[in-house]
Amino acid sequence: MDIDNDRSRQTALRPNISGRLAAMRRWIMSEALESRGGKPVTVDLYALGVDPVTTHLRTRTYSLEMGWNIGETFSDPYGTPDPMQRPGWSRLCERLAGGYAQGVVVVGQCDVTTSVDEYESTLQWMQSHCVFVDFVLPHLPVASCA
Template sequence: MKPGRRIRVTTVVFAGPGVDAGATHTLLGPYARDRGWDVHRERFTDEPSRGPLRTRPQFNTACRRAGSGFVDGVLTTDRGAMPSTDEAYEAYLRWLHRHYAFIAFLQAGLRGPPWTAR
């Protein structure tokens, strides 16, 4: 990246049981800004899929945006927002690396993940 250019990220949330997707996207915004990143206006939310394939179509779209240069990275809460197999996860990381993009995770506080219902 060009020195001095601000990093742009998009947020991805997996809205599993007990997760407030809107609040989670809101939580990711200040986290990104604290790191000096700009949050892109487009955000992505996946819901649990039914059936044998646990796809994350919104995550796929976010990665395509990063690989195409619309954003520099994907910010999400944890590994659960990504494909379930380690092989698929590694393939995404390698693909993003080849396209000069990244995935970042929210660092949860000591009291546990703030994005789940308590």
């Protein structure tokens, strides 16, 4: 009985956590863009999966529609929940930390991670480096990534 109550509580809290993280992502992006003071914004593109060409095309189209310059493209064919364990994502973060790009565009959150804790850590890292992540499909449920 207690196990069922714990599961119900976790299920009920998930939308609140997802909403909080979505708001956090939007706020970080707003702050990073505002800090540019009207200067051009360069974004890198990232794809997780075996077909990065299609994903990069979608993220490139979206980025250009947003008026951003395209930096480099990165991909990993598969990934652990911790994105920093992926070679492509790690190289991307080195560029972001070095100031070569101000953000990264992915199709959806599952390109970053399906782990709520890792996603929050990633957002905190981005905030501390004044960079952002944007999604082509901001409302893509993480469950559809599995």
